[in-house]
Amino acid sequence: xxxxxxxxxxxxxxxxxxxxxxxxxxxxxxxxxLKDINMRxxxxxVVVVIGPSGSGKSTLIRCINRLEKHDRGVIRVGGVEISDDxxxxxxxxxxxxxxxxxxxxxPHLTVLDNVTLAPREVRHMPRGEAEALAMQxxxxxxxxxxxxxxPGQLSGGQQQRVAIARxxxxxxxVMLFDEPTSALDPEMIKEVLDAMVELAKSGMTMIVxxxxxxxxxxxxxxxxxxxxxxxxxxxxPEHFFTNPQEDRTKLFxxxxx
Amino acid sequence: xxxxDTRPAELLGPAPEPPPEEDLSPSEWVRIRLFATWYDTLFTxxxxxxxxxxxxxxxRYLISADFTILRVxxxxxxxxxxxxxxxxxxxxxxxxxxxxxxxxxxxxIGSARDRAAEAGEEFSWDGWLAVVRRxxxxxxxxxxxxxFTQTVSPWLVAAATLAAGAFGHWMGRxxxxxxxxxxxxxxxxxxxxxxxxxxxGGVGWEDWGGLQLNIFLTVAGxxxxxxxxxxLALGRRSSLPALQGAxxxxxxxxxxxxxxxxxxxxxxxxxxxxxxxLQPSRTTRIxxxxxxFEAxxxxxxxxxxxxxxxxxxxxxxxxxxxxxxxxxxxxxxxxALRATIPAMVGQFISLYKDTTLVIVVxxxxxxxxxxxxxxxxxxxxxxxxxxxxxxxxLAFWVGSYTMxxxxxxxxxxxxxxxx
Numbered sequence: 133x134x135x136x137x138x139x140x141x142x143x144x145x146x147x148x149x150x151x152x153x154x155x156x157x158x159x160x161x162x163x164x165x166l167k168d169i170n171m172r173x174x175x176x177x178v179v180v181v182i183g184p185s186g187s188g189k190s191t192l193i194r195c196i197n198r199l200e201k202h203d204r205g206v207i208r209v210g211g212v213e214i215s216d217d218x219x220x221x222x223x224x225x226x227x228x229x230x231x232x233x234x235x236x237x238x239p240h241l242t243v244l245d246n247v248t249l250a251p252r253e254v255r256h257m258p259r260g261e262a263e264a265l266a267m268q269x270x271x272x273x274x275x276x277x278x279x280x281x282x283p284g285q286l287s288g289g290q291q292q293r294v295a296i297a298r299x300x301x302x303x304x305x306v307m308l309f310d311e312p313t314s315a316l317d318p319e320m321i322k323e324v325l326d327a328m329v330e331l332a333k334s335g336m337t338m339i340v341x342x343x344x345x346x347x348x349x350x351x352x353x354x355x356x357x358x359x360x361x362x363x364x365x366x367x368x369p370e371h372f373f374t375n376p377q378e379d380r381t382k383l384f385x386x387x388x389x
Numbered sequence: 390x391x392x393x394d395t396r397p398a399e400l401l402g403p404a405p406e407p408p409p410e411e412d413l414s415p416s417e418w419v420r421i422r423l424f425a426t427w428y429d430t431l432f433t434x435x436x437x438x439x440x441x442x443x444x445x446x447x448x449r450y451l452i453s454a455d456f457t458i459l460r461v462x463x464x465x466x467x468x469x470x471x472x473x474x475x476x477x478x479x480x481x482x483x484x485x486x487x488x489x490x491x492x493x494x495x496x497x498i499g500s501a502r503d504r505a506a507e508a509g510e511e512f513s514w515d516g517w518l519a520v521v522r523r524x525x526x527x528x529x530x531x532x533x534x535x536x537f538t539q540t541v542s543p544w545l546v547a548a549a550t551l552a553a554g555a556f557g558h559w560m561g562r563x564x565x566x567x568x569x570x571x572x573x574x575x576x577x578x579x580x581x582x583x584x585x586x587x588x589x590g591g592v593g594w595e596d597w598g599g600l601q602l603n604i605f606l607t608v609a610g611x612x613x614x615x616x617x618x619x620x621l622a623l624g625r626r627s628s629l630p631a632l633q634g635a636x637x638x639x640x641x642x643x644x645x646x647x648x649x650x651x652x653x654x655x656x657x658x659x660x661x662x663x664x665x666x667l668q669p670s671r672t673t674r675i676x677x678x679x680x681x682f683e684a685x686x687x688x689x690x691x692x693x694x695x696x697x698x699x700x701x702x703x704x705x706x707x708x709x710x711x712x713x714x715x716x717x718x719x720x721x722x723x724x725a726l727r728a729t730i731p732a733m734v735g736q737f738i739s740l741y742k743d744t745t746l747v748i749v750v751x752x753x754x755x756x757x758x759x760x761x762x763x764x765x766x767x768x769x770x771x772x773x774x775x776x777x778x779x780x781x782x783l784a785f786w787v788g789s790y791t792m793x794x795x796x797x798x799x800x801x802x803x804x805x806x807x808x
Contacts, residue, residue, distance in 0.1 A: 218712075225707065236702060236705035238705070240723045253711060253719065282804075299708075302710065
């Protein structure tokens with residue numbers, strides 16, 4: 133794939149876009165966090181969003197599952213447009229898993245209960261079935277032996293892998309990652325990235341906000357560079373890292389590489 | 390390094406040295422701990438003198454005091470004016486309560502054992518000695534109270550209550566898990582039964598008094614105020630302006646009024662507002678006043694707990710597609726309530742002690758009974774407050790101290806602050 137535009141037809145090669153954003157604006161008070169965002173993410177595509185802090189990366193993916201409300205424009209997930217209707221919002225959230233920088237595991241529940249909670253309470257799955265599914269997901273992130281422990285008893289890397297399993301247990305169509313390794317000690321970053329790489333290879337559609345350029349190179353179909361609330365440049369990792377077009381991209385890359 | 394580490398010793402390096410032990414001879418201990426500097430010496434002497442003085446005063450008091458007033462008025466202090474020919478009712482209620490508490494404690498141990506078995510861990514029950522150590526203040530108070538009785542029946546009641554508690558405990562431990570799941574239902578049934586025994590046969594709770602009244606007002610007050618406080622706290626967080634406004638107004642209004650005012654209002658003013666056909670008894674009105682008052686404080690305590698739950702918890706739950714009320718019930722509330730245990734128990738303790746304020750509306754709680762006994766002809770003007778008031782104080786102290794210790798236990802078990 134050599135597409136350089138989010139609107140390139142190449143995204144449709146893998147199928148219809150699951151995520152569709154058009155003309156999205158977002159304000160915090162008088163500060164404009166997102167400016168005219170247009171983006172499509174196709175089925176099984178992995179999009180990595182990078183950019184300096186405060187550039188709106190997190191806000192962008194938080195708008196996709198309505199943790200933040202966008203002020204203008206259209207966001208569609210799996211063909212459903214996000215509106216103010218709570219049922220509509222929940223429908224979208226069921227199909228989009230999210231992994232947070234700070235893990236946000238539920239400290240009063242065991243690992244197993246963390247993972248089974250949403251399937252049981254939202255999908256009304258019987259306990260036994262939910263636990264079998266949860267164990268499957270925990271095995272996928274290579275952590276099944278910790279199922280009976282509480283999050284506080286695990287390392288940061290283990291917690292983040294549980295968080296991935298928790299999101300996967302809802303069997304979402306899309307996974308959103310909000311700087312999943314930024315709060316981790318260096319020696320734990322790899323185990324989380326490994327889990328994410330495997331997930332990407334299994335065909336999951338992913339939008340990943342990260343500073344891990346190695347990960348972007350390895351698995352991203354496209355890299356999106358954001359600055360000051362705008363999408364500045366989009367490209368394949370190869371194109372993006374070796375031949376950036378925009379000055380802001382070049383400046384950013386020179387600072388981090 | 391684990392026990393089954395098979396590497397040769399030289400590869401493991403030297404064994405870690407144990408931390409140095411503090412080894413002080415008695416004379417060194419005295420010098421370092423008590424007389425290290427001139428101000429240490431000063432404090433040691435001052436506190437030493439104070440301690441000796443207090444100990445002497447206590448011993449002299451215990452030797453010289455005449456506890457006859459407590460012996461004669463023990464029933465008054467415990468149950469107030471409860472009809473003396475009906476005293477079997479509180480006795481039966483007490484035995485049922487013992488059974489119920491034992492059952493719940495035993496069932497808790499049974500489930501802990503099952504959970505440990507499931508996780509493949511060892512489990513052993515601490516035994517009765519641990520129970521005694523846990524509740525010694527209450528047990529000591531019971532023994533003290535029994536030592537003032539002039540008949541044998543209170544001893545029998547106490548023995549029967551203990552036996553019922555032990556039986557309930559055994560039952561709770563041994564019943565199969567399927568039945569155990571419903572032990573709280575049995576407990577509620579027992580509670581209702583105890584209550585019915587107390588109030589049927591013409592003895593309304595307006596006849597209640599003494600320590601029984603204080604405990605009843607505390608337990609019923611908590612049972613009513615806690616859910617109401619929870620609703621108020623949820624209302625205060627609500628996104629509906631009317632609900633939020635009403636909650637805030639209620640909380641701020643009640644918190645601005647002294648409890649004593651509400652008690653007087655409940656006792657004397659409520660009657661004018663209600664039709665004659667709907668006149669609750671004075672005890673009921675006081676209970677309502679206490680519950681309404683406490684609910685406002687509990688709401689604020691719970692609000693503090695809500696604020697202690699990181700916003701990321703709510704976001705994580707929302708991101709999973711959980712509906713708002715399930716997020717509140719399953720994610721926010723458990724964490725919020727856990728964080729409020731210390732403040733909540735502080736509130737319960739102050740409620741327990743505040744029940745003595747019912748003296749202003751002429752209910753005969755334990756403090757009022759103590760005051761009444763010192764005005765009896767036999768005991769008038771002999772300075773016997775120094776006998777009755779310490780006893781009353783002790784009754785409150787054992788309850789408050791036990792609540793506080795149990796709260797600390799609970800906090801530890803739930804791992805507050807160990808995130």
